[in-house]
Amino acid sequence: MSTLPIRRTGDDMIVLPAARIAGERIRAHADDAGTPIFNASTGETIGWQESASAAHVDSAVRAAHRALGAWRDTTPAERGRVLARIAELVEAERDALAALQMRVSGKPPIEAETDAGDVATTFAYYAQLCADGAAFADEPIALPGDAAKAVRFYDAVGVAALIMPWNFPMVTTAWKLAPALAAGCTVVLKPSELTSPTEHALIDLIEKAGVPAGVVNVVNGGADVGAALTAHPLVDKISFTGSTAAGKKVMRTAADDMKRVTLELGGKSALVVREDADVDEAVALAVGGAFTNAGQMCSATARILVHDSVYRSFMAAFESAVRGLVVAPPEVAQAAQAAMGPLISDAQRQRVQAMLQQGIDTGATVAFSGHVAEGAGEGFFMAPIVVAEPAADNVLWTDEVFGPVACVKSFRTDDEAIALANDTRYGLVATVATRDAEAAKRYRAQLRAGLVWINTPQLIFPQVCWGGFGLSGIGRELGIAGLRSYQELRHSMQAN
Numbered sequence: 001m002s003t004l005p006i007r008r009t010g011d012d013m014i015v016l017p018a019a020r021i022a023g024e025r026i027r028a029h030a031d032d033a034g035t036p037i038f039n040a041s042t043g044e045t046i047g048w049q050e051s052a053s054a055a056h057v058d059s060a061v062r063a064a065h066r067a068l069g070a071w072r073d074t075t076p077a078e079r080g081r082v083l084a085r086i087a088e089l090v091e092a093e094r095d096a097l098a099a100l101q102m103r104v105s106g107k108p109p110i111e112a113e114t115d116a117g118d119v120a121t122t123f124a125y126y127a128q129l130c131a132d133g134a135a136f137a138d139e140p141i142a143l144p145g146d147a148a149k150a151v152r153f154y155d156a157v158g159v160a161a162l163i164m165p166w167n168f169p170m171v172t173t174a175w176k177l178a179p180a181l182a183a184g185c186t187v188v189l190k191p192s193e194l195t196s197p198t199e200h201a202l203i204d205l206i207e208k209a210g211v212p213a214g215v216v217n218v219v220n221g222g223a224d225v226g227a228a229l230t231a232h233p234l235v236d237k238i239s240f241t242g243s244t245a246a247g248k249k250v251m252r253t254a255a256d257d258m259k260r261v262t263l264e265l266g267g268k269s270a271l272v273v274r275e276d277a278d279v280d281e282a283v284a285l286a287v288g289g290a291f292t293n294a295g296q297m298c299s300a301t302a303r304i305l306v307h308d309s310v311y312r313s314f315m316a317a318f319e320s321a322v323r324g325l326v327v328a329p330p331e332v333a334q335a336a337q338a339a340m341g342p343l344i345s346d347a348q349r350q351r352v353q354a355m356l357q358q359g360i361d362t363g364a365t366v367a368f369s370g371h372v373a374e375g376a377g378e379g380f381f382m383a384p385i386v387v388a389e390p391a392a393d394n395v396l397w398t399d400e401v402f403g404p405v406a407c408v409k410s411f412r413t414d415d416e417a418i419a420l421a422n423d424t425r426y427g428l429v430a431t432v433a434t435r436d437a438e439a440a441k442r443y444r445a446q447l448r449a450g451l452v453w454i455n456t457p458q459l460i461f462p463q464v465c466w467g468g469f470g471l472s473g474i475g476r477e478l479g480i481a482g483l484r485s486y487q488e489l490r491h492s493m494q495a496n
């Protein structure tokens with residue numbers, strides 16, 4: 001892809017500017033050496049990025065504010081054409097985007113390719129909503145009597161601050177950016193400081209698609225830059241994906257100006273394997289749910305509940321699947337039937353290992369583990385771990401690990417499984433493996449989660465909303481609700 005990183009030096013290093021404001025790449029002061037960007041699967045430094053100052057954040061928000069009027073006044077059909085063009089460009093550059101994703105995050109090829117495909121389908125979905133127009137049309141409201149008529153309509157909320165995590169860069173960005181642009185909002189986007197190259201590559205394509213200058217702006221940096229962005233008085237809406245701890249800070253800051261918030265936070269989700277489940281399929285759900293993206297998923301189903309009667313057969317098959325996972329860099333993972341990539345950083349690996357140790361020190365038992373492939377080198381790899389029957393108050397059972405650690409507990413009745421699954425302050429997703437349609441209905445009704453998968457892996461379609469209960473956040477992304485989260489609901493009433 002010709003436009004990928006902003007600037008490369010002779011030795012193929014990625015260099016990212018402090019900000020991109022109204023189409024201009026803004027460099028930091030000369031004394032800002034920048035922070036390194038790593039390849040998670042080799043541990044090597046592959047580039048440098050500068051950090052935005054408070055003044056850059058202010059300029060970016062003001063640029064978005066200036067661009068708002070004209071972009072909000074475009075028709076949904078006009079915005080839809082721009083979104084469709086973005087989807088086409090992403091589709092055309094899918095391989096290059098996946099390659100960059102592998103180079104930064106070290107994801108196995110199948111995961112990186114899926115990410116790039118999801119970006120294209122998300123933009124295509126919102127392009128279609130815009131083209132269709134029905135979601136943007138005035139909705140007449142029937143009133144009693146004939147004194148007046150009322151209309152419900154939706155208007156862009158304004159300038160949106162979009163803050164990204166590192167586990168699904170580009171995908172999370174598409175989930176926020178596509179509906180924000182569809183709604184007529186302008187944005188300032190802050191990538192995670194760990195995975196900014198893929199976000200910049202996506203922004204290159206967005207600029208190429210003809211999004212007017214100032215409609216999409218980027219500020220690079222960490223928590224301080226995110227905090228400055230969320231505090232800016234000209235920001236109307238914040239969409240944040242990240243940890244529950246940071247999400248609480250964002251919500252407190254938002255309260256000062258009553259900014260609208262969408263918070264997609266952590267999870268501690270359950271997979272329930274009933275006595276009538278197909279054990280091999282349930283194991284595939286367990287491996288995918290716990291170890292995709294090395295377990296660094298808000299939706300990880302890392303609490304696996306297995307009916308007593310199939311517990312032994314499940315554990316035997318689960319063990320051989322986990323031992324068979326090839327934990328290796330993308331080039332090695334390419335040839336493997338099932339693979340797992342590295343953690344995103346050495347700091348994240350240390351955090352996960354410390355939590356695992358804490359769990360073990362307080363009584364958790366490791367049932368089995370996989371292994372890191374020979375030749376994985378200096379990458380941030382960690383073997384997948386399965387813990388059996390942890391106590392209900394063990395940290396590995398209660399807290400989000402965000403790494404390749406899964407816990408398995410047995411149960412005897414559906415009541416017990418539902419109670420265990422719901423015994424958490426999170427509520428993002430849940431998975432149920434059962435061949436009993438009535439039981440599936442009951443689980444769907446009683447599991448406290450935003451999305452319940454029944455006998456399906458963690459499929460996500462842009463038509464189906466994403467978001468959860470409790471500490472998992474506020475609001476929904478994707479689908480019509482995702483569009484509405486960038487709109488204000490309005491009404492008008494007129495005398496007959």
Ligand code: NAD
Pocket residue numbers: 163164165166167168190191192193221222223224225226227230241242243244246247249250263264265266267297298299400402428472473
């Ligand atoms: P994080 O909270 O450390 O950082 C997320 C983003 O917020 C980063 O861009 C970071 O720079 C920024 N940030 C940090 N503190 C901030 C503050 N006070 N104000 C504004 N911005 C701030 O999270 P992470 O480590 O990047 O991501 C992992 C977390 O994200 C996990 O807890 C995971 O469950 C969650 N997550 C949730 C979803 C979801 O859809 N629910 C999806 C992916 C990740």
